[in-house]
Amino acid sequence: MKTPARSFRSLTDLRDLTPARVGLGRTGSGMPTKALLEFTLDHARARDAVHAAFDVPALISGLNDLALQSFQVSSRAQSRKDYLRRPDLGRKLDQASQxxxxxxxxxxxxxxxxxxxxxxPAAVNAHAIQVLRSLIPRLAIDGIEITYAVVATGARVALGDEIGAVLRARMIVMLIGERPGLSASDSLGAYLTFAPRPGITDAERNCVSNIHGSGLDSDEASFRIAWLVREGLARETTGVALKDESGERTPQHIAASAIGPHKSET
Incomplete structure (x- = not known):
């Protein structure tokens, strides 16, 4: 009986499918100089992204262009050093902002x-306004309007809970810069919380992550966010009780783009 032919894919093919560091090769007991330099460069980009300036004036201007009423607030983290060393301070508004x-x-x-x-901050500067520009008309189809837009400095995800509670919002969408990785230093995340209030857990949120040039584009991200907003408001819940089933109704152009190599980082 003849053995069926097996197909083998090379490491080069695998590298084309992912930005992960695979098949780097070696020189003696170490990695090749090119791979080492690329690693060092990506590490530097990740560090720079953490310490990048948050462009509040540009964001406020972008929100105004989208006809959104905007506010600027700050957490209790008074410096970037405080923010990185004391995550708890980034979860609470300072008194003036309250x-x-x-x-x-x-x-x-x-x-x-x-x-x-x-x-x-680099991720927010690069992608936040573009995502909102795509999101607003999708929400409008279902008669959903963004009442307030708040730009928050020194923010952790949970800061949105207090902001939402103060504004008496039924739902909060928080666009925030994700922890930089070695394949994506400018990745944006969107966290959705129904009935936000201080003290709730991450189990009560939904997240659309990996929004950047080599991950989800603004159109696909806004489609998923709009679906979660609509369903979350209708079902009055988010988090583990709300499964993201937006892919079952994914527009054809998005579905087609998902076929074949996809260089997002999970």
Missing amino acids: QLLLSDKGDSCQLAVVVGDGLS
């Missing part, structure tokens, strides 16, 4: 957006 939001809040709102620097 007063600002309390003085300008109106009746309860359906949806608020928080744009926070997180661990990669």
